[in-house]
Amino acid sequence: MSKMSCSPDWMSSLPEELWDTPLTELAIPGSHDAMSYCLDINSPLVPSESDCFRILDGLFYCFTRPTIFKWATTQDKSIEEQLSMGIRYFDLRVAHKLKDPSSDLYFTHIIYTHLTVLETLSSVALWLNSHPKEVVILACSHFEGISDELHQSFIFSLKKMxxxxxxxxxxxxxxxxxxxxxxxxxxxxxxxxxHPLRHPELWPDIPYWWANQHTAKEVISYLDWNKEQGRPACSSSPEGGSPMRAER
Structure with a gap:
């Protein structure tokens, strides 16, 4: 990442012979649970967590919360910083808080973020205005607690943004x-x-390589091994593959 930290416009700096290479054939560096840098330690657990875990968290809150917060925080840089460091694939887990009367959506990883989804993605749109040749893949998933009405409202906001x-x-x-x-x-x-079936602007789920390793050497070894096996979804995807990412 050291070279990318000095080159926020690395895509536009690629040699011309790569400009006509499908993105499916490029290595796209990605960020796992990209928004976990702004988790709210005092937020409720997401509904999908087990009842046992929820009871344990209620009884021993002072002990469980620091552990949950530390384990769930996989990133320590803001989304603007990640963009400037060269990250181009963002794993974004979106949810609506249970019993929240507002339509605000948040990112999650066991608990919710304190930043909302729309204010965060507005920052991405502004960053892209200043870097017109950089391309990002925004992978929205999970969608806990989101009704059909909220889906449609969110998609409309994304298309407008x-x-x-x-x-x-x-x-x-x-x-x-x-x-x-x-x-x-x-x-x-x-x-x-x-919902993307009704919105041609949106893409379905994009498979990727998740290294989940502790050192750069282990990440490289994992990616080299997978490269020999073929790209994600190569055999089943009508596009002949899909953009991949290397986890930070």
């Missing part, structure tokens, strides 16, 4: 940097739900 920056899945199934630059598109928005 990113507008012409979105690369529609039904129009371009194998985008390249050159094709995206020509169209002024910078965002591949993956929405792991049935």
């Amino acid at each position: 990113f507008g012409s920056k979105l690369c529609p899945h039904e129009v371009c199934v194998a985008p390249t940097l050159r094709s995206l630059w020509a169209a002024g598109q910078q965002v591949i928005l993956s929405y792991d739900s049935q």
